[in-house]
Amino acid sequence: AIKVVAGDPPCRVGMHMTVEPGGPVHGTLGCAEFDQQAVDAAAELWEAGEPGTRVLHHDLGDIEVFVEPHRRPARLVVVSATDVARALRAHLGLVGYDAVIVEPRADRLVASDEPNARAIEELELEANDVVVLTDHDAPYAAAVLAAAVRSPARFVGMMSSRRHVARHLDALRALGLSEGEIARVHAPVGLDIGGRSAHEIALSIAAVIVADDHGRDGGWLDR
Secondary structure, X not given: OEEEEXXXXXXXXXXXXXXXXOOOEEEOOOOHHHHHHHHHHHHHHHXXXXXXXXXXXXXXXXXXXXXXXXXXXXXXXXXXXXXXXXXXXXXXXXXXXXXXXXXXXXXXXXXHHOOEEOOHHHOOOOOOEEEEEOOOOOOOHHHHHHHHHOOOOOEEXXXXXXXXXXXXXXXXXXXXXXXXXXXXXXXXXXXOOOOOOHHHHHHHHHHHHHHHHOOOOOOOOOO
């Protein structure tokens, strides 16, 4: 959101516009030159993620605008309708994550799995998304991981035992992914807390995602 807080005609204090990343512009600041400068300022501040003021220049005068990025909440895209997926959605929901379950096999969905999608391609993945595959035996596992890795999603993980990881990485190579792209996949995903139940496994995955959010490695505080 961009709002004029001071300036000269043709702009008026209070005029505003909204800019969607890579998308349409709604409203105007009074002239096309100011609008374009505002779009550029919005892109700059969107990357920083913090609000701020900018002075825009024109032959007719200058205006000061307040630019405030509005990001949607972080989103968990959890692939495969499993007990771990449902527990992970619950854990991350407590810290503000939205969530959607991706499951093409309709018979595996239950009423509580809303919202859901049949394919990851139905979702427009953004930099605020984390993608976790919770069924490494799913026939679509490699395709989902490839789509996630090639998207702007900031975190991609796969639940798996260590002995199964290599064949999944080989499947990604067979799809043409580079070693750099493959390195984006956290597998097995989670912290080593030793739990075996669905909620314990989900807790270990949620913990590593939250640690990653804050640039930490999830180690012990007293060691």
